[in-house]
Amino acid sequence: MKKISTPLLALAISLTLSGCAKSYLVLMEDHDGSTGKVMFKDASGETLIDQAGYAAVLSDAKNIFKPEQQQIESDFNRALSSEPTRPDIFLLYFNNGGTVLTEESAALIPKIFDAAAAHPAADISVIGHTDTVGDAEKNEKLANERAIQVSHLLEQTTLDVKELVVTSHGEKNLLVKTADEVAEPKNRRVEVTIR
Amino acid sequence: MKHFFALSGLGLALLISSGVSADDSVIGYIKTISDETSIVENGKSVKAGLGSPIRIGNLIKTSEDGSAGLTLKDNTILSIGPNTEFKIDKYQFQPQNDQLELNASIIKGTLHYISGVIAKLKPDAVAVTTPTGVIAVRGTRFLVKIE
Known part of the structure; x- marks a missing residue:
């Protein structure tokens, strides 16, 4: 595995490639400000990119370079600008034992409508959960009712x-891990995802 | 009309289809689109629009001036630029059963990829194939151009 080359080498490669990079892969910073890693595997081996803004030439993956912002813009402008609205996730909580939303959660419903309005062609998933009080089968039903x-x-x-x-x-996907028969308000929830 | 069906082998899922189409082979939807984009399914090409469903095996093609964005069930976000051919080869999203897989291919054009839940829970389960190799992700966002 080969890691990113030194800035000097990257600069040299960038100069030789500028304007003629064909197929290439660029690691980008995530929207939350973090940066992951991306790896390219081909017949010649594996190349790891772990710094945002760096790229591998796919025809010669050992070549890592830093493309000019301008080049990224001209190559990927359309792909970047067609990014869909990111999904919104809401957690709604319930009073003990029933299907009545807590007051705070009930007040969130209009916000969910707003989020749905901001997602063209929205698809919504609603997943019900309970805490571990009572038997699993009943909780399955209660979570469904919620x-x-x-x-x-x-x-x-x-x-x-x-x-x-x-x-x-039901009670099989706890937000807060507890033993059986533990009343945990954070586990009595419905997760709404607006995509 | 309400259908009951088992989901993830974990209890019941209720599908509310009050006039909206809903079927469990759908793994995502087209959320942004411009100019001509088509979806090729079983060799048949259909013009795509906002809200077109995406299924396993679909090839998404954009024209010279086209672009499209889609969001999959696990919140993976994919957007493609003009002259692009992108295919969803395999997809499984059943976190309760640890069945997680996303295999896609970019044949040509440009792709912007943003990780979803599958990549977070099981990074090894995500692979994007290019004509010369395979891209593996470790929780991230990337761009790739294939000429």
Whole structure:
């Protein structure tokens, strides 16, 4: 595996390639400001890029260079500008044992409508969860009832929603890990994702 | 009309299809589109529009002046520029059963990729094939151009 070359070498390669880079792969900073890694594997081996803004030439992956911002702009402008609105995730919490939203969560519903409006051709998933009080089968049903309750609220929207899928995870997907029979308000929730 | 079906082997999922199309082979939707974009499914090409569903095996093609963006069920975001051919080869998103997979190919053109839940839970499950190799991601955003 080869890591990013020194800036000097990168500059040299960048000069030789400027204007003629054909197929290449660029690592970008995430929208949250973090940077991951990307690896290219081909017959000649593996090349790792771990610094944002650096790129590998795919015909010769050992060549790592830093493309000019201008080049990225001219090559990827259209792909970048057609990025869809990022998904929004809302967590709604319930009073103990039933399908009544907490007051704070009920107040979030209009915000969910706003988010749906900001997502053209929105598809929405609603996943119900419970805490571990009671038996698993009943919790499965309760989580489902919670999710259906929320989906009914969301159905009132007349927006362009392509799909609304309701799922129950019962007590099997705890946000806060607890032992069985533990009342945990943070686990009594419905997760709404607007894509 | 309401259908019940099992999802992830974990209890019931209720699909509310009040006039909206819903089917579990759909793995994502076209969210942005400009000019001509088509979706090729089983050799048949159909003109794509805002909200067109994407299924496993679909090839998405943009024209000389086209571009498109799609969001998959695990919140992976993919957007492509003009003269691009991009295909979804494999897709599984059932985190409850640890069934996670995203394999796609870029045949030509430009792709902007932003990781979703699959890459976060199981980075090895994501691969984007190019004509000369394979891109593997470690929770990230990248651009790739294939000429």
